[in-house]
Amino acid sequence: MLKLDTAGAKDHNSHAQEHPGQATAHSAPTPDCLVEMYEVMVRSRRLDERCWLLHRQGRIGFHISGIGHEAAQVGVAFAMQRGHDFLHPYYRDLAMVIALGMPMRAILLGSFGKQGDPSSGGRQMPNHYCYKPASIFSVSSPVGTQLPQAAGLALAEKLKGGNRVTVTCIGEGATSEGDFHEALDWAGVHRLPLVVVVENNEYAISVPMHLQMAVERVADRAAAYGIRGVSVDGLDVFASYAAAKEAIDLARAGAGTTLLEVRVARITPHSSDDNDATYRSPEEKARVRAQDPLPRFQKQLVEMGLLTPAMIAEIERRAQAEVDDALRYAENAPYPPVEWAMGPVFAD
Ligand SMILES: Cc1ncc(C[n+]2csc(CCOP(=O)(O)OP(=O)(O)O)c2C)c(N)n1
Ligand SMILES: [Mg+2]
Numbered sequence: 001m002l003k004l005d006t007a008g009a010k011d012h013n014s015h016a017q018e019h020p021g022q023a024t025a026h027s028a029p030t031p032d033c034l035v036e037m038y039e040v041m042v043r044s045r046r047l048d049e050r051c052w053l054l055h056r057q058g059r060i061g062f063h064i065s066g067i068g069h070e071a072a073q074v075g076v077a078f079a080m081q082r083g084h085d086f087l088h089p090y091y092r093d094l095a096m097v098i099a100l101g102m103p104m105r106a107i108l109l110g111s112f113g114k115q116g117d118p119s120s121g122g123r124q125m126p127n128h129y130c131y132k133p134a135s136i137f138s139v140s141s142p143v144g145t146q147l148p149q150a151a152g153l154a155l156a157e158k159l160k161g162g163n164r165v166t167v168t169c170i171g172e173g174a175t176s177e178g179d180f181h182e183a184l185d186w187a188g189v190h191r192l193p194l195v196v197v198v199e200n201n202e203y204a205i206s207v208p209m210h211l212q213m214a215v216e217r218v219a220d221r222a223a224a225y226g227i228r229g230v231s232v233d234g235l236d237v238f239a240s241y242a243a244a245k246e247a248i249d250l251a252r253a254g255a256g257t258t259l260l261e262v263r264v265a266r267i268t269p270h271s272s273d274d275n276d277a278t279y280r281s282p283e284e285k286a287r288v289r290a291q292d293p294l295p296r297f298q299k300q301l302v303e304m305g306l307l308t309p310a311m312i313a314e315i316e317r318r319a320q321a322e323v324d325d326a327l328r329y330a331e332n333a334p335y336p337p338v339e340w341a342m343g344p345v346f347a348d
Contacts, residue, residue, distance in 0.1 A: 029241055031304075031306050034304075034306055035306055037075075037297075038297055038301055038315070039315050039319070040070075040099045041071065041095060041293070041297060042294070043098055043104070043318075043319045043323075044066060044095035045067065045095075045294055046320060046322075046323050047098070047108075047319075047322075047323050048065050048067050049067075050327065051063040051111060052268070052272065059112075059331075060111045060126065062126050062271065063126060063271065064127045064270070064271040064272070065268040065271070066092045066093060066095050068235075068265035068268070068291065069199050069234070069266075070094075070095040070293055070294060071296070072262035072264050072293075073094075073096035073099065073169075073199075074096075074099050074237060075236075075241035075243075075262075076096065076167065076169075076197055076240060076260075077099030078241055082100050082101065082134070083100065083134050083135055084135065084164055085135065085164050085165045086154075086164055086166040087136045087137065087166075087168070088139075088150040088153070088167070089129050089139060089146075089168075089169050090170055090174075090199075091127040091129075092199060097136055103326070104325075105325070105329045105330060106118050106119075109330050110122070110127070111126040111127075112331065113336075114330055114334065114335060114336070115335060116333055118131050118132065119138065119139075121340060125141060127139075128141065137149070137150075143170075143177060144170060144174040144177035145179060146170070147168060147179045147180050150168035150194060151166075151183040151194060154192035155186070155190055158193055164193075167195045167248070168197065169198075171200070171201065172200040172209060175198060175212075175218055184221075184222070184224075184227065184257070187225065187256070188256070191254070192251075193254070194251060194256075195244065195247045195251055195257065197260050198218045198259065198261045199234065199262055200234070200263050201264050201265060201266035203266055203270070206276070217231045219259055221259065222258075225257075227257040227259055228250070228256070228257070228258040228259065229261070230247065230258060231263065232261070232263070233262075234261075234263045234264040234293075235265060235293040235296065237300075247260050265291040266288065267288055267291075267292060
């Protein structure tokens with residue numbers, strides 16, 4: 001097994017929150033970058049919250065949320081060469097795709113199933129993000145299918161001699177799928193320029209982590225494939241960024257694949273169609289809600305002197321205005337013509 005000690009890996013066997021506010025020196029984001037990361041988290045959160053409201057009002061048919069995952073997603077996204085590196089996302093990656101430059105208008109066109117939706121032309125479920133200008137690949141609904149696709153993409157890039165790293169994101173539940181095993185085995189054998197980010201929220205819909213796997217950490221699974229396994233506090237932007245930066249830098253340098261577990265919190269039910277009160281107690285839900293990464297990051301930046309109350313208010317105002325604009329745009333957009341339903345899937 002390729003063993004490389006990292007700041008993130010130190011936390012491998014403990015639930016303690018590691019090094020809050022301290023990224024490794026070589027990979028610390030700049031102050032401007034930190035404020036931009038915070039703004040992306042706010043933008044994602046406000047859009048996410050609006051989608052829940054739109055669903056409850058019967059205006060969109062489905063929503064699946066990234067609330068509680070944003071710190072990890074923003075940390076990973078900002079460690080990428082945004083637009084250059086490839087992303088094979090999964091349905092919870094709202095903050096991630098916003099960070100890479102997917103416009104809110106495009107995201108809501110998907111939620112409304114409207115014409116112009118870049119993900120699928122209004123034919124896929126919402127939150128199956130795809131955005132070619134930001135090198136974001138299409139999501140399939142069966143859990144884990146992006147893993148072999150991402151491994152194939154990384155292999156193609158390696159064969160071409162390019163330097164673009166592939167990042168793919170999955171939930172911890174997806175690591176029990178056969179696709180995970182096949183993709184990581186291949187990644188290990190071929191030392192692929194790939195980072196597999198597991199957003200571990202400790203649930204696969206209603207199934208808790210201890211009924212999904214017998215290992216303590218998802219990152220422990222990396223040993224079976226001869227790749228690095230790193231587990232970090234995904235509620236902490238700094239830890240997520242530092243671990244992702246190191247993994248991406250190593251992948252780009254030819255040192256192969258990392259399985260990066262970011263431990264996050266699923267603050268919402270699984271999706272708009274799930275009632276988590278049937279399997280989570282009110283006490284547990286309150287405990288999870290208290291882990292919210294957004295106020296935590298805000299507090300860190302205020303203490304570092306990077307955010308002022310005026311800046312926080314202005315960022316909120318901009319985010320709300322952006323959501324309002326995207327909503328108006330998507331609601332006014334036309335539906336795709338019926339005859340488009342069958343194409344363009346197959347070549348003529
Ligand atoms: C192959 C397959 N099995 C089952 C499902 C139904 N399903 C959708 S999401 C999900 C849970 C996935 O859990 P996890 O990977 O932990 O991601 P999370 O939703 O927690 O972020 C399941 C079982 C599916 N879409 N595809
Ligand atoms: Mg999960």
